Amino acid sequence: MTLISSIALRRVLDSRGNATVEADVLTESGGFGRAAAPSGASTGEHEAIELPAGEAIAAAREHAVPRLVGEVYAGNQRAVDAALQAADGTGNFSEIGANSAVAISMAAAKAGADVLGAPLYQHLGGTFRGESFPVPLGNVVGGGEHAKEATHIQEFLAAPVGAPSVSEAVFANAAVHARISELLDDRGIPAAKGDEGAWAPPISDAEAFAVVGEAVDDVASDLGFEIRFGLDMAAAELYDSEADAYVYGDQTRSTAEQVDYVAEMVDEYDLVYVEDPLDENDYEGFAELTERVGGGASAPGASGRGPRADRTLICGDDLFVTNVDRLRDGIDAGAGNAILIKPNQIGTLSDAFDAIELATENGYETVVSHRSGETEDATIAHLAVATDAGFIKTGTVGGERTAKLNELVRIADDAV
Numbered sequence: 001m002t003l004i005s006s007i008a009l010r011r012v013l014d015s016r017g018n019a020t021v022e023a024d025v026l027t028e029s030g031g032f033g034r035a036a037a038p039s040g041a042s043t044g045e046h047e048a049i050e051l052p053a054g055e056a057i058a059a060a061r062e063h064a065v066p067r068l069v070g071e072v073y074a075g076n077q078r079a080v081d082a083a084l085q086a087a088d089g090t091g092n093f094s095e096i097g098a099n100s101a102v103a104i105s106m107a108a109a110k111a112g113a114d115v116l117g118a119p120l121y122q123h124l125g126g127t128f129r130g131e132s133f134p135v136p137l138g139n140v141v142g143g144g145e146h147a148k149e150a151t152h153i154q155e156f157l158a159a160p161v162g163a164p165s166v167s168e169a170v171f172a173n174a175a176v177h178a179r180i181s182e183l184l185d186d187r188g189i190p191a192a193k194g195d196e197g198a199w200a201p202p203i204s205d206a207e208a209f210a211v212v213g214e215a216v217d218d219v220a221s222d223l224g225f226e227i228r229f230g231l232d233m234a235a236a237e238l239y240d241s242e243a244d245a246y247v248y249g250d251q252t253r254s255t256a257e258q259v260d261y262v263a264e265m266v267d268e269y270d271l272v273y274v275e276d277p278l279d280e281n282d283y284e285g286f287a288e289l290t291e292r293v294g295g296g297a298s299a300p301g302a303s304g305r306g307p308r309a310d311r312t313l314i315c316g317d318d319l320f321v322t323n324v325d326r327l328r329d330g331i332d333a334g335a336g337n338a339i340l341i342k343p344n345q346i347g348t349l350s351d352a353f354d355a356i357e358l359a360t361e362n363g364y365e366t367v368v369s370h371r372s373g374e375t376e377d378a379t380i381a382h383l384a385v386a387t388d389a390g391f392i393k394t395g396t397v398g399g400e401r402t403a404k405l406n407e408l409v410r411i412a413d414d415a416v
């Protein structure tokens with residue numbers, strides 16, 4: 001029933017105005033799925049390879065489409081993704097492009113769900129998936145590679161860990177974003193927005209900590225539930241390998257000083273989450289910081305969403321790049337206690353699932369994530385719900401971000 005009968009690929013716009021790949025997958029029985037690839041700016045050096053959209057489309061038409069059409073069932077995600085891997089043949093999608101691969105992989109999943117008449121999260125997660133919803137991490141202030149002349153730290157992320165529902169959590173993050181605008185206004189600080197819709201004010205990291213901390217406290221007391229915050233430091237972008245130091249404008253920090261700095265910020269601001277606090281190849285630094293503030297991984301299979309009170313999540317994004325081999329190295333080294341999951345970093349949903357499974361088995365929290373360049377595609381909302389991810393990082397405002405957030409609200413409302 002779900003035999004793939006055609007695949008169409010086209011160039012569409014992403015949120016930065018760049019071209020990206022959109023895929024339509026049609027099945028013999030009329031099932032239809034459409035998905036588009038996102039794109040990073042602060043990409044990890046070990047990610048699967050994104051090709052210029054036109055090249056990726058041409059290569060996928062030549063190598064992947066003939067292996068899928070009339071050959072593979074869209075409902076068999078493992079077979080779809082194995083065909084994509086075989087068509088590429090490089091192990092990192094440098095032949096057909098991870099952008100073509102992930103668009104086809106996600107579109108096939110949607111076509112499979114369409115034939116079944118099931119919501120995508122149920123097709124991916126099965127009928128016995130858990131009942132929980134991810135806590136949305138909302139980027140409210142940022143800089144780094146996502147906005148020039150703003151903070152050195154790439155993302156300050158509101159985390160409404162005490163919200164009674166995913167809907168209230170989504171609205172809490174929007175309220176923190178709005179409160180920050182008022183606080184910046186009071187201080188006479190103008191703020192444009194960065195690539196993900198976070199405020200990008202020309203302030204120091206220290207001032208951003210103070211503003212975000214105040215906004216989070218104000219909104220928490222208005223709404224009556226706990227809201228904390230976290231960071232994506234995207235430290236590979238700060239790290240200068242020649243100097244062996246992290247460069248924050250005029251100030252530099254050695255690795256030891258970077259670990260101290262992050263540990264101090266965790267203590268001072270009770271941070272719930274720190275992503276990429278160290279360079280993307282520094283397993284040892286990650287392990288040292290995890291030992292200091294991470295409180296170890298949870299017991300495998302430990303239940304309970306949201307943070308354990310005695311630990312801060314130390315999350316690998318550029319470190320792990322959604323790759324099971326790199327995650328295995330991290331588990332062996334004790335590096336981090338959480339992994340960011342970005343399907344386009346690895347190229348297929350099956351590979352992303354494998355990373356989630358390995359993480360969960362080893363007590364690592366999973367955080368499903370958007371990219372800074374996005375489209376209206378909402379697949380990651382379904383992926384997060386399907387896999388009982390503890391968190392989802394998908395921005396706060398802006399149409400390509402609210403596409404995912406509103407989909408979470410609809411899933412919770414049984415309206416998909």
Ligand SMILES: C=C(OP(=O)(O)O)C(=O)O
Nearest residue numbers: 040041042043370371372
């Ligand atoms: C979402 C992120 O940014 P990008 O997509 O630019 O890698 C990130 O670093 O987590």
Ligand SMILES: [Mg+2]
Nearest residue numbers: 232234275317
């Ligand atoms: Mg990151």
